[in-house]
Amino acid sequence: MWVKRQERMLLEHADTARKHTQQPHYYDCYCLNGIQFLKSTPHHQQQYGRLFGCATTPRILPISASYNLGHLQGFAVSFQAWMNEKFSPELLESKSEIVECVIEQLEHMEENLKRTKGGDLKASIHRMEVERIRYVLSSYLRSRIRKIEKYFPHVLEKEKTRTEGEPSILSPEEFAFAKEYMANTEAHLKNVALKHMPPNLQKVDLLKIVPEPNLDAFVFLRVKEKQENILVEPETDEQSEYVIDLDKDSQHLIRYKTIAPLVASGAVKLI
Amino acid sequence: MEASEVEFLAEQEPVTIIPNFSLDRIYLIGGDLGPFNPGLPVQVPLWLAINLKQRQKCRLIPPEWMDVEKLEQIREQERNEATFTPMPSPYYMEFTKLLLNYAADNIPKADEIRTLVKDTWDTRIAKLRLSADSFVRQQEAHARLDNLTLMEINTTGPFLTQALDHMYKLRTNLQPGGSAQSQDF
Amino acid sequence: MFCEKATELIRELHRASDGQLPSYNEDGIRQVLEEMKALYEQNQSDVNEAKSGHSELIPTIKFRHCSLLRNRRCVLAYLYDRLLRIRALRWEYGSVLPNAVRFQMSADEVLWFNQYKKSLATYMRSLGGGDGLDLTQDIKPPKSLYIEVRCLKDYGEFEIDDGTTILLKKNSQHFLPRWKCEQLIRQGILEHVLS
Numbered sequence: 001m002w003v004k005r006q007e008r009m010l011l012e013h014a015d016t017a018r019k020h021t022q023q024p025h026y027y028d029c030y031c032l033n034g035i036q037f038l039k040s041t042p043h044h045q046q047q048y049g050r051l052f053g054c055a056t057t058p059r060i061l062p063i064s065a066s067y068n069l070g071h072l073q074g075f076a077v078s079f080q081a082w083m084n085e086k087f088s089p090e091l092l093e094s095k096s097e098i099v100e101c102v103i104e105q106l107e108h109m110e111e112n113l114k115r116t117k118g119g120d121l122k123a124s125i126h127r128m129e130v131e132r133i134r135y136v137l138s139s140y141l142r143s144r145i146r147k148i149e150k151y152f153p154h155v156l157e158k159e160k161t162r163t164e165g166e167p168s169i170l171s172p173e174e175f176a177f178a179k180e181y182m183a184n185t186e187a188h189l190k191n192v193a194l195k196h197m198p199p200n201l202q203k204v205d206l207l208k209i210v211p212e213p214n215l216d217a218f219v220f221l222r223v224k225e226k227q228e229n230i231l232v233e234p235e236t237d238e239q240s241e242y243v244i245d246l247d248k249d250s251q252h253l254i255r256y257k258t259i260a261p262l263v264a265s266g267a268v269k270l271i
Numbered sequence: 272m273e274a275s276e277v278e279f280l281a282e283q284e285p286v287t288i289i290p291n292f293s294l295d296r297i298y299l300i301g302g303d304l305g306p307f308n309p310g311l312p313v314q315v316p317l318w319l320a321i322n323l324k325q326r327q328k329c330r331l332i333p334p335e336w337m338d339v340e341k342l343e344q345i346r347e348q349e350r351n352e353a354t355f356t357p358m359p360s361p362y363y364m365e366f367t368k369l370l371l372n373y374a375a376d377n378i379p380k381a382d383e384i385r386t387l388v389k390d391t392w393d394t395r396i397a398k399l400r401l402s403a404d405s406f407v408r409q410q411e412a413h414a415r416l417d418n419l420t421l422m423e424i425n426t427t428g429p430f431l432t433q434a435l436d437h438m439y440k441l442r443t444n445l446q447p448g449g450s451a452q453s454q455d456f
Numbered sequence: 457m458f459c460e461k462a463t464e465l466i467r468e469l470h471r472a473s474d475g476q477l478p479s480y481n482e483d484g485i486r487q488v489l490e491e492m493k494a495l496y497e498q499n500q501s502d503v504n505e506a507k508s509g510h511s512e513l514i515p516t517i518k519f520r521h522c523s524l525l526r527n528r529r530c531v532l533a534y535l536y537d538r539l540l541r542i543r544a545l546r547w548e549y550g551s552v553l554p555n556a557v558r559f560q561m562s563a564d565e566v567l568w569f570n571q572y573k574k575s576l577a578t579y580m581r582s583l584g585g586g587d588g589l590d591l592t593q594d595i596k597p598p599k600s601l602y603i604e605v606r607c608l609k610d611y612g613e614f615e616i617d618d619g620t621t622i623l624l625k626k627n628s629q630h631f632l633p634r635w636k637c638e639q640l641i642r643q644g645i646l647e648h649v650l651s
Contacts, residue, residue: 103583106584138591184568189532198524210536
């Protein structure tokens with residue numbers, strides 16, 4: 001149902017439809033699809049405003065509309081997920097819902113754009129936006145695939161030892177990919193080398209031979225929600241441990257493992 | 272993160288343009304834009320502003336801070352203070368670069384602005400190098416870096432974090448019973 | 457000297473600059489495996505001797521065992537590092553590799569590559585409802601909608617997003633959507649003309 005609505009809205013000047021209701025239609029559409037996370041929260045709005053700047057700029061001209069608290073909160077979240085994934089040494093929890101939602105948006109928009117020919121200005125603006133969003137999405141998924149390939153035994157081990165109720169770090173598709181990658185690589189090493197080696201040397205533990213993500217890596221972060229009493233471990237024997245507070249909007253350089261849970265909870269973002 | 276990626280993020284920032292065309296309000300995935308009316312200022316993300324400018328469909332209004340007097344103040348403050356002073360935009364460098372590259376004719380005293388922003392940037396990067404140096408020397412475990420912009424962090428960041436990782440590895444290898452072990456691969 | 461062949465394998469990869477795939481050293485691998493077989497057999501017989509009282513053999517056995525482990529480590533590192541390079545080729549060239557690159561691979565590596573291609577394709581197809589999402593595209597942040605490209609080779613017909621097709625002929629110049637020609641640029645079929 002919402003496909004039709006969007007088509008109408010997109011290029012056929014159905015813009016008036018929205019003026020009457022003042023409620024972004026996309027929300028309704030998404031709720032129809034059962035994706036609840038799109039409901040706007042102050043938290044997301046704030047983030048969105050900052051990413052797109054408009055909400056916080058002092059110079060909003062009265063006649064201008066702003067490219068700001070738009071329909072798709074998931075879009076802003078996806079920018080954040082993208083940056084976190086880019087900077088985090090380990091694979092972060094999969095944001096499948098956001099990914100699905102963004103893909104859906106893109107597909108419908110692209111579908112509509114295919115039907116419009118030529119250099120219509122409006123269509124070309126839509127096309128540019130689609131390209132930008134697709135870039136963020138691809139880049140995000142690409143960093144994840146890279147990490148899955150790089151750390152596959154550890155990623156799969158983490159998935160295997162995950163307790164019930166704990167969110168998975170892999171989407172079902174990524175999980176399938178990781179398993180195939182592992183099986184393929186294991187088979188290759190076995191067929192080419194291991195099975196021709198002496199019997200006591202034919203078994204290797206991939207967990208031991210494929211490097212682990214370096215959780216000790218230093219990362220830069222920006223604080224979104226104030227945190228108190230973060231324990232910082234000493235770098236050398238002469239130093240002693242101490243605690244710090246992370247004030248809202250402050251920026252820090254610190255070891256990833258110290259703040260990993262805060263990245264997961266969304267209290268800080270990596271930069 | 273590469274400079275082109277930081278620039279990509281900067282392009283999401285809003286800028287005011289004066290279009291020379293008419294177009295109804297447009298509903299993008301990220302939000303609404305317009306309506307566009309000839310001669311009436313309207314806010315759009317920088318990526319669109321640049322594209323419209325390239326197609327000669329608008330004039331760009333530089334942000335308030337992109338002004339010789341204001342930037343002189345900012346430069347002086349940055350030179351006088353030991354810490355990083357707040358910048359007028361989290362993407363001041365990329366914004367200046369993009370605006371001056373694509374819309375220099377819409378920006379009064381473009382050359383002076385370029386120099387002022389470059390001076391400020393250089394001062395800040397020099398400070399950043401000094402801080403990084405003392406951070407490494409004193410083997411600190413944590414540093415606060417308020418007011419640094421993403422582009423500044425990314426200029427020095429990857430090199431610094433890699434250096435720190437290497438030093439950490441060397442140190443833990445030196446310590447008896449250190450946890451670092453060689454990998455089989 | 458033990459492990460010399462194995463170390464040579466590692467050096468060989470080390471000498472090839474990043475991303476380059478030297479040809480598969482089948483002979484090198486075979487020689488290391490032979491050395492391992494010999495070391496193992498010697499150890500087998502010495503272990504029996506040691507058990508019957510010749511404990512002076514134990515350091516030699518240990519030394520051979522270390523050599524065995526080191527040989528294994530080098531062989532696996534050699535093979536694994538090559539897989540990483542082969543993997544990168546998929547992202548660089550797309551699913552069809554140029555012959556020159558393909559000839560550098562062993563038959564088993566071609567198998568691995570084909571399976572990798574399949575897994576990756578399955579994953580990319582699963583993204584979204586339609587044809588999926590080709591993650592090997594959109595490598596760089598989009599800059600502008602269209603870029604000017606020059607054709608370096610005869611390529612044939614090429615479909616643009618809006619459904620029209622154009623003919624990519626050597627030395628012809630086109631104004632194309634950037635995302636459509638990224639891969640062709642990497643394959644050396646198109647060249648970005650910087651104005």
